[in-house]
Amino acid sequence: MDLGHTRAALDLATASVERERYARAAPRERALIGIVRARALALDGRRSSAVAAIRQAEADLDRASTDGDEPKRVWFFQEASLAHETARTLWALGDLDGALHHFRDSVRRREAGSFSRTHAVTLGYMGTVQAGQGNVDAACRTWSRALDAMDGVQSGRAREAAVTMRTVLSPFRHRGIPSASEVDARARVVLQRVV
Structure with a gap:
């Protein structure tokens, strides 16, 4: 699938x-x-x-x-x-x-500690759904939690979630929205370290 x-x-x-x-x-x-x-x-x-x-x-x-x-x-x-x-x-x-x-x-x-990759990916998907509903602020809060959960995680799905964050946030990148800029910058850093 x-x-x-x-x-x-x-x-x-x-x-x-x-x-x-x-x-x-x-x-x-x-x-x-x-x-x-x-x-x-x-x-x-x-x-x-x-x-x-x-x-x-x-x-x-x-x-x-x-x-x-x-x-x-x-x-x-x-x-x-x-x-x-x-x-x-x-x-x-x-x-x-x-x-x-x-x-x-x-x-x-x-249990986020036992299933950190799945937890991070779930939060990533959840943020994407929130963005799809037009709630970019909620999406950024959720994505921030996802990025926190990605600490130490090496996963293709986590990487995909970070790519999706950056893609969805691209129209907001230069609009001066602090939460969007912060998540975008953090996702960029995650992409440099997540394989």
Whole structure:
């Protein structure tokens, strides 16, 4: 999906929910697979199917075990992860208010110290949504938090978030808006050190 191969992503995600392995998977695994499919559906323009897939992923995660009786490969997929992916799905559907709500929920629920890269990226996406709503001041506050969280993080997605900040802020670069100038300068510094 992130490489722009929407049709192939949807085919793979759909195949993953149609196989016997999915039916035997633990609820947390089904939630992860399901929310990935939801985003693929959204990117393919299938709104009602994407929303139904979100609901199913939520239901699956609600049934997930909290006693460690699930595969270790999916331990990371918690409520914060589901909120992050739900936000990305709603964003792809053009529902900026819904996306912002779920990004905020993800930030609130995530253990920022344990998942600093994901936390920084989530804040980066959240700022971009706020800018898309025309709220550049809120976006700059959120991006400032994202840049704080990027300290010590080496990540392509963090780099992409910093590039997006600079791109979105480019029309404001010479307008004398202090928050925009500050975030732009900080993002430039991050881009010099984040690989």
